[in-house]
Amino acid sequence: MNVLKFGGTSVANDQNIKKVIEIISSKSKESNNNLAIVVSAFSGVTDLLLLASNTAAAKEEQYKNILQQIQNKHYEVVENLLEKDKKEQVISLLTTEFKQLQTLLDGCFLLGELTPKTADRILSFGELLSSQIIAVALQKVIPSTEFKDSREVIKTNTNFGKATVDFKTTNAFIKTFFKTKQATVLVFPGFIASSANGNTTTLGRGGSDYTAAILAAALQASTLEIWTDVNGMYTANPKIVKQAQPIASISYQEAMELSHFGAKVLYPPTIQPVLDLNIPIWIKNTFEPDAFGTLISNQSKSNGNPIKxxxxxxxxxxxxxxxxxxxxxxxxxxxxxxxxxxxxxxxxxxxxxxxxxxxxxxxxxxxxxxxxxxxxxxxxxxxxxxxxxxxxxxxxxxxxxxxxxxxxxxxxxxxxxxxxxxxxxxxxxxxxxxxxxxxxxxxxxxxxxxxxxxxxxxxxxEDNTKQLNLFVMGVGNVGEKFIDQIYQQKKFLKEHLKLNVRVIALSNSRKMFFDSEGIPLKEWKTCLNEGEDANMKFFIEKVKAFNYRNSIFVDITANSEVATIYDQFLKENIAVVTCNKIAAASEYDNYKNLKNLSRKYNAPFLFETNVGAGLPIIDTLKHLIVSGDKVHKIQAVLSGSLNFIFNNFSETYSFHDVVKEAGVQGFTEPDPKIDLSGIDVARKILILIRESGYEMEIEDIENNSFLPEECMNTTTNEAFFASLVKHNAHFENLLAQAKEKNSRLKFVASFENGKASVGLEFIPSDSPFYNLEGKDNIVQFYTDRYVDQPLLIKGAGAGAAVTASGIFADVIRIGNF
Structure with a gap:
């Protein structure tokens, strides 16, 4: 004897029931054993019965509409499933049963109460109706199919709602019944039983599994098969964990633990009746019958992972x-x-x-x-x-x-x-x-x-693969390069670094777009254009609501308002990666607060690209400090844009034109005055000073601006560029002085003896800064260990691609934490 149980989704409608009949027919042909079939109520019917009974007890006439829904569902299945000669027989049966059900619900309505005893009787109709319909449908394929009411063979106490089985009496009834039956297939309603005095009882929600196990144990069946809508028991709930995989083999004890702790594919008490008799349980998928499923037995095959x-x-x-x-x-x-x-x-x-x-x-x-x-x-x-x-x-x-x-x-x-x-x-x-x-x-x-x-x-x-979930704000030149780099490296990161990088959200100043499964990076522009209106408050709330593991907020803006929201992410264990210098160069108390929040909530706060774009300046500095070194002096050219400008400024290439070109190539901020005024460089040296362990504010840094006052006072980019043309003679004079001194113009940042300054300097030919070409940056650290010869870092310090790569590197650092 083999026992097969089919759950509610397996018998949800006539199409699914036809699949069930195919499975039973196939099992009947390939096995010499007779089959005991246990079926649940049609999907959703038990919930409707419970709702109808509670609604009636609350004296709400809406219960009549719910009853009509239940009736329609069953009549529709009969209409689509059964041949004409069987329909009248089953419809007559349904009519009788629904009259009894209506009488019970009317009683609840009149009395205004629902006793546990009455609740069990009402809930029993789901399985009673489905099993009788399926038994009749099976008779066309397997003529020697019979229906048996489980209440006649499974006996319990009167703990209505979750009755306890009297196994001694039940086993005797089941064995006696099967001795007298020669039917190839016997169909039983799951979930229901009866007390010694004949009152209907139920075995608890999910009790159809238990019914099947009771039959299997009493008959010492060869196997117990639980047919459901998934490919077995999973390593986790697949609705929550998309990467969850079916478990091929598991022990009775492991299955009991998992089912007790919410693995809904199996009702927890199911295992106990078959455990001592060592009857294997197969969890199979009605909709993928050839899938292996899960075998539950007294042995558990291990793949080396102690966690099942x-x-x-x-x-x-x-x-x-x-x-x-x-x-x-x-x-x-x-x-x-x-x-x-x-x-x-x-x-x-x-x-x-x-x-x-x-x-x-x-x-x-x-x-x-x-x-x-x-x-x-x-x-x-x-x-x-x-x-x-x-x-x-x-x-x-x-x-x-x-x-x-x-x-x-x-x-x-x-x-x-x-x-x-x-x-x-x-x-x-x-x-x-x-x-x-x-x-x-x-x-x-x-x-x-x-x-x-x-x-x-x-x-x-997952072979230690870590999923990183990115929430990106800012998709201009740098942001676009950053997304492209993720797209290009996604496969490499997964194969070689075990990192699965997903972009969950994108936002610019106009639109924002979220995709809980990860935005398809090939179509990110289309997705963003079709997104909702940008709203920073809603963006923050949604990121928090996702509550994803390894969440990273990536700020690729130069926006001061965005720089004020980092603390809201860090407090939620959401890492922050930013090329925006405003936060790290803000008031010292705010800078320290962000660093403290990062430590307190184990949320990395990384801003390598604040200084030197993709150059490892801050990271190198951090290693110096944590290893016990102390910085005494810093000299640096920290503006790739200014270095580009002064390297290309000549008698034939005006200052105005070269600044314009720097903007076109993405070397300057959207507002070029931020670069040319020296404030950008001041922020960078301030960040290095703070990362070296010193307390300083931006106001403490002496800014020796080379711009005429009129240029500084402009309020728009148009006015600023117009002022550069107007004061062209001023810039030509600076160039002439440099030539006269056999020097080159460089905008230098310095820190020594607790004082810092930024400004344009005439660099002699014997200085390491003299031959700094293009948009390169250079930093010299003088420390306890680097006294006579400074530690020098040099390389491209501006440009969308290198800045994006620096941001990307920070994201990878977090992935490797």
Whole structure:
């Protein structure tokens, strides 16, 4: 005998039922064994029955409309599934059954109440109707098919809603029944049973699996097959973790742990009846019958990974009972759990510190209020005497569990789990691990469950591939190059660095676009153009709401308003990468606050491109400082745009024209006065000074501007360029002085003895700055270790491509943290 169970989605409509019939027919032909078929209610019907009964009990006549929906669903299946000669027979049956159902609902409406006993009777109609329709449909393909009401063979107590099976009586009834039957296929409704006095009971939501297991155990079946809409049990919930994979083989104990912790593909009590008899359970997909599925048995094949799956339970409340009056006092735990048992409250999670000062338990959210009232009443005297505190309730939590039979043989799994969650700022409220070490469970906030599951799955199942989720603001010259570089390197990063980089959001000053699965980078411009109107507040809220692991906000603007929002990201464990110098060069207190937030929330704050575009200046400086070196003096040419301008400025190429050309090539800021006024260079040297460990404000830096005052006072780019033409003689004079001194013009930044300055200088031919060509930057650090010969860094310090590569490098640094 083989037992096959088909879930609600497998029998959702006539098309799905035809697939079920094909599977049963195929199984019947390939096996010499008879088949016992257990079916659930049509998809959604149980929920409709529950809604109708509650609506009726609330004295709302809307229950009649819900009943009509249930009827229509069944009549539609009959119309499309059955041959004409069978339709009348089944419609007559449905008419009778629906009259009984309407009578029960009318009673609930008149009385204004719904008892557990009546609820079970109403809910039973789903499976009773579906199983009888399917049995008739099967008779066309397998004539020796019969229907059997499960209530006649499965007996329980009267704990309506989740009745306990009387296995001794049930097994005897099942064996006796099958001895008298020669039918090739017997169809049973799942979920339902009856008490000793004949009242209808139910086995709990998901109880159709349990029905199948009860039959399989009583008949000592060869196999138990659970047919559903997925390819077996998964390493995590595939609706939350897209990279989750089916588990080929798993032990009974591992399957029980996973199903208990929310793996909905299998009802937790299902395994117990077949475990002792070593009856294998196959989880199969009705819509992909050839897929391997999951085999549950007393053996678990290992692929070297001690973790078999990650599961979770939502809507958990954590209840804490604590106080000095519990220390050394025997019976406190007994009183607590006895109280919960007396109120029929199921405890899902338990942890107690060895100090005995507190006990922490996890229960369903819906039971939290009742549990608190009951516990406080039990410990009323101790609470009044201040020996024990009134119990504390925290709701809207989740339990996340790592499950694996071989976890006990591997060291450090707990540490890996906790550090992985900690790096993504997932706060753990409680921890539990059994002595069997088959399960490590943690309680976290509901808002963090998606991040936690994906992070843990990435750590334990994806060959250590890390997913980086980027939220990019600013898609001008540099931003466009940055996106192109990600697109070009995406495959390389995944194969060689185990980094999967996704751009989740793009925004410019006009539009913003989000894609939770990652924006297709080939079409990013089209996506952005079709996006919604840009709104910085909404952008921030949406980034926070995603709550993705390894989230990075990338600022590729020069916008002062954008520079003020970094703290909002860092506080949410969202890293910040920026080429925008405004934040790091803002007031010292703000700069320090951002650095402190970065450390506190484990959210990197990287701004390598603030100085020298793609040159590793800040990174090199950081290594000097952390290794114990001390910077005493800095000399630098830090503006690639100014270096380009003064290298190309000549008698035949006017100052105005060369500044224009620098803008066209993307070397200057959108407002070129920022570069030419020296403020940009002042910000850069300020950042280096601060990263060297000194406290300084931008106002402390002496700015020796070479621009005429009229140029400085302009308010538009047009007026600024016009002023450059007007004062051309001034710039020609600077060039002439340089020639006279056999020097070259360079805009130099300096720091020494706590003082800093920026300004145009005449550089002699023996200076390392003299031959600085094109848009190159150069920095010299004089330190305790580099005294006579400074540490020198030189290279391209401006341009969209090199700046984009510097931003990209910061993103990769975060990926490698």
């Amino acid at each position: 799956g990650i599961s979770h339970i939502e809507s958990i409340a954590l209840i804490t009972l604590e106080g000095s009056g519990m220390i050394g006092v025997s019976g406190s735990s007994k009183r607590l759990f006895e109280t919960l048992s007396n109120h029929n409250i199921n405890v899902i999670f338990i942890t107690q510190a060895s100090s005995e000062h507190s006990i922490c338990i996890g229960i369903q959210n819906q039971d939290a209020e009742l549990a608190k009232q009951a516990i406080d009443a039990t410990f009323e005297i101790e609470i009044a005497q201040h020996k024990i505190e009134a119990c504390i309730v925290e709701e809207d939590l989740c339990i996340v569990a790592l499950v694996g039979e071989n976890m006990k043989n591997h060291q450090g799994l707990s540490g890996k789990m906790f550090s992985t969650l900690g790096k993504n700022n997932v706060n753990i409220r409680a921890i539990a691990q059994g002595a069997s070490e088959r399960n490590i469970s943690v309680v976290i906030a509901k808002k963090d469950v998606r991040k936690a599951l994906n992070t843990l799955h990435e750590r334990f199942f």
